[in-house]
Amino acid sequence: MTDLFGTSVLPGLSVRGDLVTAEEEAALIAAIDSTDLSPFRFQGWTGKRLTASYGWTYDFDTGRMSQGVPLPDWLLPFRDRAANFAGLPAEALVQALLIRYGPGAGIGWHKDRPAFEHVIGLSLGAAAIMRFRRRRGTGFERAKLPLEPRGAYHLAGEARHEWEHSIAEMDEPRWSVTFRSLAVP
Numbered sequence: 001m002t003d004l005f006g007t008s009v010l011p012g013l014s015v016r017g018d019l020v021t022a023e024e025e026a027a028l029i030a031a032i033d034s035t036d037l038s039p040f041r042f043q044g045w046t047g048k049r050l051t052a053s054y055g056w057t058y059d060f061d062t063g064r065m066s067q068g069v070p071l072p073d074w075l076l077p078f079r080d081r082a083a084n085f086a087g088l089p090a091e092a093l094v095q096a097l098l099i100r101y102g103p104g105a106g107i108g109w110h111k112d113r114p115a116f117e118h119v120i121g122l123s124l125g126a127a128a129i130m131r132f133r134r135r136r137g138t139g140f141e142r143a144k145l146p147l148e149p150r151g152a153y154h155l156a157g158e159a160r161h162e163w164e165h166s167i168a169e170m171d172e173p174r175w176s177v178t179f180r181s182l183a184v185p
């Protein structure tokens with residue numbers, strides 16, 4: 001993340017505007033909406049956001065990783081761009097997660113599963129703020145990243161391993177596509 005002066009304020013976090021065009025954004029949103037999305041489930045608890053996962057997937061009910069449905073062809077050109085932005089080979093991004101956040105949906109404080117390493121997210125629809133926090137003494141150190149539609153972010157290093165992130169409940173719908181690489185065991 002960079003401030004007005006272009007200095008990085010959270011090591012390991014990078015952003016890129018306009019990873020996709022407005023036309024591609026509309027097509028991606030239509031493709032996500034025509035996918036069979038299910039309410040995100042976490043140990044029996046059902047969240048408001050709708051998701052579909054491809055490739056290597058962490059099953060929150062069993063706590064295991066397994067290889068699921070391969071990434072659909074329509075995602076592959078965007079995986080290429082995400083990989084290029086992150087400086088990774090496209091094949092390293094073995095997981096893709098589609099999310100639709102309807103009104104009232106957000107995502108609570110978390111770090112992504114340790115089985116994954118790099119996280120590259122593409123934002124579509126309404127602009128949102130990704131919030132970051134890490135424990136410092138008795139409180140939290142905090143940071144914020146504006147997520148512009150059609151832009152992408154890359155979470156790696158300290159931003160990915162030491163900081164939690166969340167997105168507050170939204171009034172307007174937002175969609176995201178996140179690609180992940182596997183952590184080297």
Ligand SMILES: O=C(O)CCC(=O)C(=O)O
Nearest residue numbers: 097099107112121176178
């Ligand atoms: O919607 C997003 O961009 C973030 C999603 C997220 O943090 C996650 O799936 O772990």
Ligand SMILES: [Fe+2]
Nearest residue numbers: 110111112165
């Ligand atoms: Fe996350």
